[in-house]
Amino acid sequence: MIATDVHGLEDAGVQTAAKTQGVPRIGLEQYYSEAGPDYAAWSPEFNMHFGYYRAGTNPLKREAMLEQMNAEVLARLRVEKLAEPKLLDLGCGLGGTLRSFARRMPKVRLLGLTRVPWQVKRASTLNEAAGCGARMRVIEGDYEDTILPRGSYDGVYALESSCHAHGADKGALLAEAYRLLRPGGRLVVADGFLGARPFASAVQERIYRKLCECWVIEELGELDAFTVKLEQLGFTDIAVEHLQLRVAPSVAHVPWVTLKFLLTDVVFGKKKMTRARWNNVLAPVLLPLVSAPLGPMTYCMISATRR
Ligand SMILES: C[S@@+](CC[C@H](N)C(=O)[O-])C[C@H]1O[C@@H](n2cnc3c(N)ncnc32)[C@H](O)[C@@H]1O
DSSP states (O other), rough: OOOOOTTTTTTTSSSSOOOOOOOOOSSSSHHHHHHHHGGTTTTTTTOOOOOOTTTTTTOOOOHHHHHHHHHHHHHHHOOOOOOOOOEEESTTHHHTHHHHHHHHHOOOOOEESSSOOOHHHHHHHHHHHHTTTTTEEEEETTTTTTOOTOEEEEEEEEEEEGGGSSSOOOOOHHHHHHEEEEEEEEEEEEEEOOSSSSSHHHHHHHHHHHHHHTOOOOOOHHHHHHHHHHEEEEEEEEEEEEEEHHHHHHHHHHHHHHHIIIIIIIIOOOOOHHHHHHHHHHHHHHHHHHHHSSEEEEEEEEEEEEE
């Protein structure tokens, strides 16, 4: 049984997304439902993000780097001294980060939000199987517009999910994060952003648009606009860390993982490939062509404190 009231929410706790996506041709729900199981090829723990490389660790061990990214997010939430911290995952995927936090902090209470009903079901099953279903809950909702109680979280984070939010400054997502945090609470966002450098060519800009379409992103956050919005909302202690080199060793796994996936699933497994699944294969291959040092896309971890 899944705990039904970890956060005093009951079932109607969060509004379902009503906004429609503009540019992308496959919707978010369809994309993550069809391509979702394929993330197992990237991470058996369903960490649907890139890894954080620390000097001295083995860059061949992808899952360890993905897990280290979870640890880095948790460290920046600064909740280790709280008796029973309450954390909210804005765009939790299949809950890999939630389960990592539950393993690291026995008293933590966790809530994950996703817009994808299939992910809610699958993540809840994985949480139960991991034995941490009582301390965490995954629910369907839109992180730009929840009806979760104001000021009720010690920390909120968005790990490679803010890219799906509206606008270059991701204003609606950040405003909701501010509303949900208690005074002194912490926000951590780790994701790809567009930096100040322009596209090198029109072709590179077209590749960027294709990448966004594949991953159902309207537009990436623009770093300057994002940090200005944080200030405008009243966040303090804003820190921007450029992690391009930290994530590069895990990005380097993409060709091998892609090849292995194509051979096992498509060529020999003969599984039906839908457009969403092909998009999920193509996007990471395009990524290095638009990322630093070739292009304007760069990976950052941004943390801030609610006033
Ligand atoms: C690439 S996955 C990352 C999942 C997870 N953070 C991880 O690192 O494993 C992006 C997630 O963001 C979620 N998402 C995108 N837009 C959302 C929205 N408006 N509200 C809630 N979740 C959203 C998707 O449903 C998906 O679960």
